[in-house]
Amino acid sequence: MSSLASCIFCKIIKGEIPCFKLIETETVLAFMDIGPIAKGHCLVIPKYHAAKLADLPEDQMGDILPALTKIAKASGYEDYNILQNNGRPAHQEVDHVHFHYIPKPAGAGDKAGLVVGWPIQGLSKEDIQKAYDELKGKL
Incomplete structure (x- = not known):
């Protein structure tokens, strides 16, 4: 974790x-990402230093979604991803909370923008119920 x-x-x-x-x-x-995976790729970061989203105080979150929304509207792209990673196994490279706005240009396929796999785990309804019960009990 960076200081x-x-x-x-x-x-x-x-x-x-x-x-x-x-x-x-x-x-x-x-600001613009200097290692973009698509034209218009940018970052929205809180000024408060927190490594992961759960470390960020709620009073520091209020401008994040409005900034992302403004950028999305201004970009002119119909399709885009908003990405936020927490921890190295989740592909976080900088230990400061940040949100990526990544345009997905029309017709670009997998040549520009975020390429995501979605490996569904095939959990049973019972497994989902157990996970729900555990999480709901902690909220």
Whole structure:
């Protein structure tokens, strides 16, 4: 886990590393991804340093979806993904909460944008009920 001092996104927020800034509020910064998987790929990050979404205080979340919505509308793309990963096994590369806006250009197929597999686990209704009961009991 990266520390606040070495976090690349914290350095971008502080202006120590330049970025292609799109939106900035008191709590979020949105900017172009410098390793895009599609034209228009950008990031929305909270200014508060938290490694994973569950570490981010609720009062720091209010501008995230509105910023993503503004970017989605402004991009002009009809199809897109919003992606947020937590932990290395879930493909998180920077230990600072961030959301990807990834356009899926019409007709691009798997040549641009996010390519996702969806390996359905084939759980029984009983297994789903058990998972539901466990989660619901903790909420």
